[in-house]
Amino acid sequence: MRRGCVGKLSSMRVVVFRLGHRYVRDDRTTTHLFLVARAFGADAAVYCGQRDEELERSLMRVKESWGGSFEVGFVRDWRSGLQEYKGNGLEVIHLTMYGLPIVEVVEQIRSSSKDKLVVVGGAKVPKEVYSLADWNVSVTSQPHSEVSALSVFLHEFFSGEELLRSFDGGRLRILPQERGKRVLRKNAF
Secondary structure, eight states: OOTTEESOOOSSOEEEEEEEEOTTTSHHHHHHHHHHHHHTTOSEEEEEESOOHHHHHHHHHHHHHHOSOOEEEEESOHHHHHHHHHHTTOEEEEEEEEEEEHHHHHHHHHHOOSOEEEEEOSSSOOHHHHHHOSEEEESOSSOOOHHHHHHHHHHHHTTTGGGGOEESSOSEEEOOOSSSOOEEEGGGO
């Protein structure tokens, strides 16, 4: 069982690596990308480009409120960051509409027990990323958002088990119901 959550997903570590965050311009997209990473089973997210401490604080507030052990980090240079993760044994999966279809490679990716670094682009992805990647994977070969690509990839990678996951340690929890909204506070569960 993975630290900080209830429900078996995988014993390997999954880190999302956001290329080229631009302060203010990308803050909403990067925030949504990291929220998806957290909710869909990743252990951590790292970004490069411009440092955005408000982004980091925002994600830590989500973790404090909703639980789990998700971490957010920053690396100044994407190339050295990517090479460091790869040098530490993580397999690099680059999500790109130009890659091999996910349905053809997800089982091969899933069957490797090595930790994973899932790379998602921002603006223009440097050509070197394609060659550093162990897999260049497309969710679809049509233009779409990196947020949607990440959610579909993680859903396929974890075989849907991430949807059954619950998070330890938060102050808030939603009580699912057919209609209305019900949020339980820590002393209520």
